[in-house]
Amino acid sequence: MRKLDFASLQVRDLEVSKAFYTEKLGFEPSEMSNQYACVFKYNKGEASFAIRTPINNIDGKELGVGTSLWFAVDEKIEDLQKHLTEKDVAILGTINNTPFGKTLMVKDPDGYVVTFLEPISAS
Numbered sequence: 001m002r003k004l005d006f007a008s009l010q011v012r013d014l015e016v017s018k019a020f021y022t023e024k025l026g027f028e029p030s031e032m033s034n035q036y037a038c039v040f041k042y043n044k045g046e047a048s049f050a051i052r053t054p055i056n057n058i059d060g061k062e063l064g065v066g067t068s069l070w071f072a073v074d075e076k077i078e079d080l081q082k083h084l085t086e087k088d089v090a091i092l093g094t095i096n097n098t099p100f101g102k103t104l105m106v107k108d109p110d111g112y113v114v115t116f117l118e119p120i121s122a123s
Helices: 014-024 077-086
Strands: 007-010 037-042 047-052 068-072 091-098 101-107 113-119
Touching (some): 014 037, 014 047, 077 091, 077 101
Parallel strands (some): 007 047, 068 113
Antiparallel strands (some): 037 047, 091 101
């Protein structure tokens, strides 16, 4: 195995999570979405993942623990931070310098961590 092709997160409330990803983070729903899932495009359609209604019973379970999705961005991470702050998105910590570039982490309504990366080549 050498490449993750697709990721899907189970969420408690599909409409709440869909609004978070579209209205606050700027993801674009794809035409592949349906009543049980919302498939997203991001960063000019290069990344694709989904949120979906639960496959199994998730009542009482803590979601998001140990999970982080990383998305490379074309914009400056400082500009993204400002935009997300204006949208009242919960930002986790500060901008970090990593071996891959600058990162900024946010938490979604179910506790999943979304990491945005400004790659070193874009700096």
